Amino acid sequence: MRLKKIRISREMLLGILAYAFETYPNEMVLLLKADRRGGTATVSGIVFPPYAVGGPYYAILGEGMMPPDPNIIGSVHSHPSGSKEPSEEDLIHGRGPAIMIVAYPYTESSVVVYNKQGERLDLEVF
Numbered sequence: 001m002r003l004k005k006i007r008i009s010r011e012m013l014l015g016i017l018a019y020a021f022e023t024y025p026n027e028m029v030l031l032l033k034a035d036r037r038g039g040t041a042t043v044s045g046i047v048f049p050p051y052a053v054g055g056p057y058y059a060i061l062g063e064g065m066m067p068p069d070p071n072i073i074g075s076v077h078s079h080p081s082g083s084k085e086p087s088e089e090d091l092i093h094g095r096g097p098a099i100m101i102v103a104y105p106y107t108e109s110s111v112v113v114y115n116k117q118g119e120r121l122d123l124e125v126f
């Protein structure tokens with residue numbers, strides 16, 4: 001079944017937003033672990049990617065450097081530019097079915113999730 005919805009606790013989301021603030025004006029990238037039930041995935045944890053390269057314009061995960069964890073459903077990265085749109089690179093380099101973007105100024109309403117096709121997924125904060 002295709003992934004349709006991501007659920008994340010407010011506490012975890014605020015942690016991600018705080019980390020994005022800390023990293024600003026650079027991008028940050030984190031991996032998302034989740035429990036998946038059908039089309040819904042509930043984020044259960046955050047993993048710092050090994051060998052992530054953070055730069056002013058793009059945060060890249062090295063090829064083949066994803067930890068071999070089947071519970072990782074994708075990644076979250078920041079857009080210091082404020083754009084909520086996924087870039088072409090985001091869709092090409094996205095690992096797993098979920099690509100979460102937190103856009104500057106990093107509030108709860110600046111969080112969006114896409115799939116690899118660039119379609120918006122539902123986001124529920126609980």
Ligand SMILES: [Zn+2]
Pocket residue numbers: 077078079086087090101
């Ligand atoms: Zn991006």
